[in-house]
Amino acid sequence: MRDTKVKKNQRLRKARVWPSIIMFIGFLVLCLSMIAIFVEMFATYIVGMRLAQMYEDTRDKSEIFNVLMKNEGTVEGAVIQMDKYLIEDSAVCIVNREKEQVAINGDSEPNFEYYLEIPMLGGMKIIGDTTWESGVNRVIGIRMDEIFEGAFVTVSDYEMENSSWLQEAIVNQRVWLAVPCRDSQEEYMLCVRYTLQILRQDILYVSLFGIFMFLVLLIPIVLLFINTVKEVITQRKMVRLFYLDNVTDGKNWMYFQSHASRIVNQYYNSKKTYAVVNLHLERYTNYCACHGVEAGEELLGAVDGFLKARMNRGEIFARYEGADFGLLLCCEEENMQANMMYIQKRLCSLLAELTGLKANQKINFYAGIYMIFPDMEGNRKKIRKSIDIDQCYSYARTAKDSTKCHEGNRISFFDQEMLQQQMWERKVENTMETALNNEEFQVYLQPKCSPLDGKVLGAEALVRWINPTEGCIEPERFISIFEDNGFITKLDEYMISRVAKQQAEWTIQGKKLVPISVNVSRAHVMQEGFAEKLCQLVDAYGPSHELVEIEITESAFFDDKDILVENVRKLKGYGFKVAMDDFGAGYSSLNSLKDIPLDELKLDREFFAGNDEDGRASIVVHEIIRLAKNLGMRVAAEGVEKREQVDFLARNGCDTIQGFYFAEPMSISDFVEKMENEV
Numbered sequence: 022m023r024d025t026k027v028k029k030n031q032r033l034r035k036a037r038v039w040p041s042i043i044m045f046i047g048f049l050v051l052c053l054s055m056i057a058i059f060v061e062m063f064a065t066y067i068v069g070m071r072l073a074q075m076y077e078d079t080r081d082k083s084e085i086f087n088v089l090m091k092n093e094g095t096v097e098g099a100v101i102q103m104d105k106y107l108i109e110d111s112a113v114c115i116v117n118r119e120k121e122q123v124a125i126n127g128d129s130e131p132n133f134e135y136y137l138e139i140p141m142l143g144g145m146k147i148i149g150d151t152t153w154e155s156g157v158n159r160v161i162g163i164r165m166d167e168i169f170e171g172a173f174v175t176v177s178d179y180e181m182e183n184s185s186w187l188q189e190a191i192v193n194q195r196v197w198l199a200v201p202c203r204d205s206q207e208e209y210m211l212c213v214r215y216t217l218q219i220l221r222q223d224i225l226y227v228s229l230f231g232i233f234m235f236l237v238l239l240i241p242i243v244l245l246f247i248n249t250v251k252e253v254i255t256q257r258k259m260v261r262l263f264y265l266d267n268v269t270d271g272k273n274w275m276y277f278q279s280h281a282s283r284i285v286n287q288y289y290n291s292k293k294t295y296a297v298v299n300l301h302l303e304r305y306t307n308y309c310a311c312h313g314v315e316a317g318e319e320l321l322g323a324v325d326g327f328l329k330a331r332m333n334r335g336e337i338f339a340r341y342e343g344a345d346f347g348l349l350l351c352c353e354e355e356n357m358q359a360n361m362m363y364i365q366k367r368l369c370s371l372l373a374e375l376t377g378l379k380a381n382q383k384i385n386f387y388a389g390i391y392m393i394f395p396d397m398e399g400n401r402k403k404i405r406k407s408i409d410i411d412q413c414y415s416y417a418r419t420a421k422d423s424t425k426c427h428e429g430n431r432i433s434f435f436d437q438e439m440l441q442q443q444m445w446e447r448k449v450e451n452t453m454e455t456a457l458n459n460e461e462f463q464v465y466l467q468p469k470c471s472p473l474d475g476k477v478l479g480a481e482a483l484v485r486w487i488n489p490t491e492g493c494i495e496p497e498r499f500i501s502i503f504e505d506n507g508f509i510t511k512l513d514e515y516m517i518s519r520v521a522k523q524q525a526e527w528t529i530q531g532k533k534l535v536p537i538s539v540n541v542s543r544a545h546v547m548q549e550g551f552a553e554k555l556c557q558l559v560d561a562y563g564p565s566h567e568l569v570e571i572e573i574t575e576s577a578f579f580d581d582k583d584i585l586v587e588n589v590r591k592l593k594g595y596g597f598k599v600a601m602d603d604f605g606a607g608y609s610s611l612n613s614l615k616d617i618p619l620d621e622l623k624l625d626r627e628f629f630a631g632n633d634e635d636g637r638a639s640i641v642v643h644e645i646i647r648l649a650k651n652l653g654m655r656v657a658a659e660g661v662e663k664r665e666q667v668d669f670l671a672r673n674g675c676d677t678i679q680g681f682y683f684a685e686p687m688s689i690s691d692f693v694e695k696m697e698n699e700v
């Protein structure tokens with residue numbers, strides 16, 4: 022499909038210009054041939070005219086010869102008598118049917134090896150040797166070897182008395198002309214030798230005729246030439262436009278696709294190593310939002326200019342879409358490792374330079390790389406088979422996407438694991454809607470227990486995807502995908518509804534009730550009207566608002582704080598309790614604590630992950646609990662797995678503990694059983 026597209030482009034680029042060029046060349050050849058033919062015809066005509074005069078003269082001489090033969094009685098006698106009818110440098114000869122000389126008057130004899138037959142003047146042709154045919158008028162003995170090999174070399178043993186410069190002969194060529202004559206018994210040929218002269222004026226006429234013909238044809242030739250040049254220029258402009266990226270003014274993706282593919286698949290490049298790179302400008306949309314789209318496009322133009330200056334011979338790049346650029350870099354190091362090092366180094370310095378592209382503005386790029394190595398046979402490089410550039414670029418993008426997951430890492434090489442991850446992401450995206458409709462997402466509950474007696478004081482709702490083919494899928498395999506594609510809000514709403522429904526059912530059934538907290542994603546909590554929406558979802562089933570709590574991840578507190586504060590205040594106004602989840606997980610949100618009236622602080626499980634041999638984690642946890650208490654907040658600890666940790670938290674006044682020490686996340690039925698056993 023893509024190949025056909027590239028071929029179509031190539032055809033389109035070539036289509037308009039070839040017919041014009043071919044037409045021009047064809048017309049030029051036609052004109053030159055016409056000129057040559059006409060000039061030759063004209064020259065033949067002039068020579069023919071001369072020969073015609075001589076021929077007339079020969080016929081007259083044959084009349085005279087017939088009379089002389091009657092008078093003299095012998096051929097030899099008549100030939101001698103012919104002397105007085107011959108002009109200077111002429112000769113006369115009589116031959117019989119066998120072309121044997123019978124009598125001669127003069128210093129040379131006709132050569133029958135080459136001769137021309139002119140049945141009609143103007144249509145001369147070479148016929149080589151021929152048989153004697155009575156009654157056909159012939160010209161014999163033009164010395165073809167002299168005409169062709171010594172063309173236009175004066176054979177001037179005979180000079181005409183010409184006064185004018187134009188009348189001067191520049192070629193004197195001896196020719197023999199023959200006509201039949203007969204005595205009473207025999208048939209003979211009377212051959213007379215003349216000197217055929219080509220005069221200066223003949224050459225002049227022929228030249229003038231040639232020039233005239235050329236001038237007549239010159240106008241259409243010039244017009245056609247101008248037209249062809251115009252077509253070529255238009256074509257070039259079209260190609261430039263065809264490959265123009267209207268954002269950067271550089272090359273567009275169509276150019277990259279067709280040229281990169283041609284470069285890597287070319288025979289003499291097939292043993293080289295190439296890197297297909299996806300260069301992605303971070304937060305381009307934010308940049309445009311702050312500085313305007315025009316400034317954003319200017320920035321992309323500057324990036325294009327920067328890259329243009331950094332490309333080596335045989336390397337190309339183009340903008341893919343948005344703030345993504347595709348690069349094809351060539352490396353000629355000795356082995357795979359060295360080639361990868363070279364590319365890594367080159368991109369490191371490119372990214373470093375790009376960071377400073379705009380004064381007072383830090384610009385961050387990510388790069389994903391897919392390496393195209395030559396095929397190997399043992400230690401020998403083989404001719405590479407056909408490479409699909411689109412596929413390579415998609416691998417480079419996969420590699421780039423993976424860099425986003427790792428803080429601080431901006432360059433990443435593609436590997437098979439990434440491909441697996443990408444395939445998984447596609448699968449999740451393709452099935453998530455159906456899964457939601459089929460109720461494959463299920464609520465699991467992890468109890469929040471009292472550190473003093475282990476009694477269940479609440480629970481956190483955690484999603485599990487029960488997939489018919491994959492089985493139970495843990496949230497860490499799909500939550501981040503949903504966060505990226507926006508599906509997370511749908512899932513959160515679904516979870517809120519399910520929890521509200523469950524609490525309402527338990528209320529009606531008169532079961533022991535504890536608050537259940539639900540996770541809401543950062544994207545969700547930042548939406549205007551989130552609090553109202555949540556209220557609606559819960560009220561649809563009607564449980565008390567105190568039974569549904571909200572957990573907002575700590576990282577959300579770095580976004581637009583105004584909306585967040587407003588939403589939290591509204592939620593509290595509706596009677597929902599709000600907790601800050603994952604407190605202490607890499608972000609410092611102490612500042613938010615003073616602005617946002619939260620009910621609970623959930624200590625991140627990282628605090629309890631290690632051994633805490635030096636006791637530093639304990640000091641931090643102790644101080645956080647004190648801080649939260651002073652702010653009038655409850656404290657929950659997550660990820661608690663050991664008895665000592667429970668004791669420590671109990672001593673320090675932590676309100677609830679959620680961890681494997683007490684219970685893992687469980688199905689609703691298991692949770693009900695646990696609650697019933699407690700009573």
Ligand code: C2E
Pocket residue numbers: 467482483484495496497500509512513516540541542602603626659660661662679680681682686
């Ligand atoms: P979280 O909100 O921090 O949830 C607590 C996670 O810690 C849960 O992982 C839970 O199983 C785990 N955990 C609890 N106690 C222990 C312990 O003692 N040791 C260890 N090693 N782990 C413990 P889970 O269920 O895999 O959830 C992972 C994350 O997925 C959650 O982290 C939350 O951010 C997200 N998530 C889960 N369900 C939802 C949901 O419905 N909506 C949203 N937006 N996110 C959800």
Ligand code: CA
Pocket residue numbers: 481540572602
């Ligand atoms: Ca949580």
Ligand code: CA
Pocket residue numbers: 602603623625626659
């Ligand atoms: Ca948490």
